[in-house]
Amino acid sequence: MRYRLKCTVCCVLLLSLLCIVITGCGSRTELNEISIVSASGVDWKDGKWVMSYQLVLPQAISSHGMGNSTGAAPVNVFSTSGDTIRGAISKASYEMSRRLYFSQNQIIVVSEQAAEHGLTNLFDAYLRNPDSRETVSVFLTKLSARQVLEHLIPLEEIPGEAIERMSLNEEKNGSTLPHMSMYRVLLDLLGPTKATGVASIDISGEDPLNSMQKMSKTYSSSKIKLGQLGILREDKLAGWISHTNSYGVMWMRNQIRNSSLWFPCSSEQPAEQAVMRVNRTKTKLKAKKDGDSWKLHVQIRAKGTLLEYPCDSDLSKPASVEELEKAAAAKIAMLVQDSFKAVQGVKADILGFGEAVRLQYPKEWNAMTSRWNEEIFPETKVETDVQVTIERTGMSTDSFRKMQSKAGS
Known part of the structure; x- marks a missing residue:
């Protein structure tokens, strides 16, 4: 009986203390x-x-x-x-x-x-x-x-x-x-x-x-x-x-989520632009020592869907799709090259190149970290390895203009 009484008293005291704590409003913020x-x-x-x-x-x-x-x-x-x-x-x-x-x-x-x-x-x-x-x-x-x-x-x-x-x-x-x-x-x-x-x-x-x-x-x-x-x-x-150079930076930094990429149909049709919706990408950066200078190797793999196709090639032929994929890859490689030069002109490595050098060549990086942006990065080179896969070409294998030409013949 005495034990139960002690337990009851302890519970009451504990609940009283909890009530005092939870009702405090000293740090309240009124709207x-x-x-x-x-x-x-x-x-x-x-x-x-x-x-x-x-x-x-x-x-x-x-x-x-x-x-x-x-x-x-x-x-x-x-x-x-x-x-x-x-x-x-x-x-x-x-x-x-x-x-x-x-x-x-x-x-x-x-x-x-x-x-x-x-x-x-x-x-x-x-x-x-x-x-x-x-x-x-x-x-x-x-x-x-x-x-x-x-x-x-x-x-x-x-x-x-x-x-x-x-x-x-x-x-x-x-x-x-x-x-x-x-x-x-x-x-x-x-x-x-x-x-x-x-x-x-x-x-x-x-x-x-x-x-x-x-x-x-x-x-x-x-x-x-x-x-x-x-x-x-x-x-x-x-x-x-610029916007265009920023787009190339996003490719190099592996920050492309969903994007529309437009590129020439072929060298014979430079004015006609096909459009691909980029759905998945993967970019890997690797630093290479090139004598006394440095080189950045950029590997890009992209997959997407064809959205516009005003070109003359027949997409039912695998060779035509492969040619289109190469044209898309060439456009991405050009974006990377141009944006790399633009960032070099500002003398600020926002591409992750320095990070790649630091991870692969820690001793060399420690010796040149203070000179990287101003002296070394502006003199570096870039090489690209880009592969594009067009997973879907849509319901038609011909452009609308080509279908009209066939209908009129």
Whole structure:
């Protein structure tokens, strides 16, 4: 009996302690005390950091449409400046009644001027502060970062979230530009070659879509779109490469997911372009020592489906399909060669070449790591081994033009 009583008392005390613990609300966050940041921007102006914030307005999107009955925009943008990035952020309390809440921040846009100045402060802020998310998507822009944040996007409520989805969609279905998170950027810049590529955001048109009144039309004279690939070396912008060269970089980095590849039908029909949907790829990089210099061997294997075929060859013949596969392989090899030269011109190895050298020749790499980007990488060569397999050619073995010619004869 006494044992049971002791057990009962212990249980009551334990439950009492648990109740005290679970009812504590000392670290609570009230929604009416915070401003949710959906996107942020970094500019460098007059020797100071300028931070911009795209704030979500819950009352404007509560009806799940682009604005409420008053025509209010779903977001509000404002900026602060300071000698340091965190210093600029802290000044938000001068003009905001609520604390900035970065846990829902989707993207961070960095201007060309800020990237050219150097982004050590930005990277350090993300590595040190617990309220900064390393999964936030990173973009560059040749405009000011605030301009990008002010631009609305048709069919979307939150522009920052829409830009992130646009980039993810491009990487998944186009594979021309990489989708880069802060984590991936930091990982590359802390890697052997200390270089990475980040997609940029452009605004087409001269009349920016920055008010709900402009959204009332059936078309917009201005729109957000993905631009070129910016190359960061260490913590600064080293240069830009085109969409086409970025596509070649994606092939070398084994980042092609689903993509449409177009190539000439044959040397006799250079103007006619066939199109293949690339479904599966595999790229292997191997470093080779070539005397006193280095060579990168790129092996690519790709499989896909034929989508367009305006050519004259009969696809019922295996020789015609093989010729088409060779033409596709030649196009990929050309993309690799051209993009390799473009990246060499920027003097920033974002291809994984340095990593291949480090793994295969660790002693040689340790001796030349500090000279790799500036001196050695620009003098290296590339050789390609590309094989393409067209798995399906569609329901017809002839082009539509050829079928019309047969029907008329």
